[in-house]
Amino acid sequence: MARITFARDFGPTDSKMTIVNRSTFLRIVLAIISLAPLAWGQSARADDPVVVMKTSAGTMEITLDPKNAPITTKNFLSYVDKKFYDGLFIYRDVKGFVAQGGGISPQGSGKPEDPPIKDEAHNGLHNLRGTISMARTNDPNSATTQFFLNFVDNSGALDPNPMSPDGYAVFGKITKGLDVLDKIESMGGTDSMSPPSATITIISIRRK
Numbered sequence: 001m002a003r004i005t006f007a008r009d010f011g012p013t014d015s016k017m018t019i020v021n022r023s024t025f026l027r028i029v030l031a032i033i034s035l036a037p038l039a040w041g042q043s044a045r046a047d048d049p050v051v052v053m054k055t056s057a058g059t060m061e062i063t064l065d066p067k068n069a070p071i072t073t074k075n076f077l078s079y080v081d082k083k084f085y086d087g088l089f090i091y092r093d094v095k096g097f098v099a100q101g102g103g104i105s106p107q108g109s110g111k112p113e114d115p116p117i118k119d120e121a122h123n124g125l126h127n128l129r130g131t132i133s134m135a136r137t138n139d140p141n142s143a144t145t146q147f148f149l150n151f152v153d154n155s156g157a158l159d160p161n162p163m164s165p166d167g168y169a170v171f172g173k174i175t176k177g178l179d180v181l182d183k184i185e186s187m188g189g190t191d192s193m194s195p196p197s198a199t200i201t202i203i204s205i206r207r208k
Helices: 022-035 070-081 178-186
Strands: 003-007 017-021 050-055 058-064 089-093 098-103 131-134 147-150 170-176 202-207
Touching: 050 070, 058 070, 058 178, 070 170, 070 202, 089 178, 098 178, 170 178
Parallel strands: none
Antiparallel strands: 003 017, 050 058, 050 202, 058 170, 089 098, 098 147, 131 147, 131 170
């Protein structure tokens, strides 16, 4: 029987794959659809923080969600305020899946990092196209600096589900610059850990 594979570990130490039987995968997706509409969660609020991510591929604005992901948003903004991401890379670029950044490789950033944070994947937000989520290892409470951007609707694979109950925590969405996200995807490959075809540097991430 044909099987579908998904990269399940976005963190600094592991690149294993989980193999999901096609029929099981379809049942999971149908269950998620039947329980709730796939949506960002709610409209952006006027006081939601916005960050401007300047990369060598272009600039994106990302609205964060401190109401539904308070721990993750606070952690991310802490690194933003320290200018931590300046000069790091989007080093993983998988067409039809995600772009991962905030480090120099799967092994980390090469910079001092704060302690890992608690997983907030059960916050009602979904891994839809244009959302930003935290990368981590097999330990759901291991996220530190690395994040990924969803090229497509990955909610069936990356939201908490019966096959992977921990999921990956969404904490914001791109509200300006989806064309830049598409450009980054066009530079990607099809292997689960594909690098972009040309270096994509994170020039800066700043509060707007």
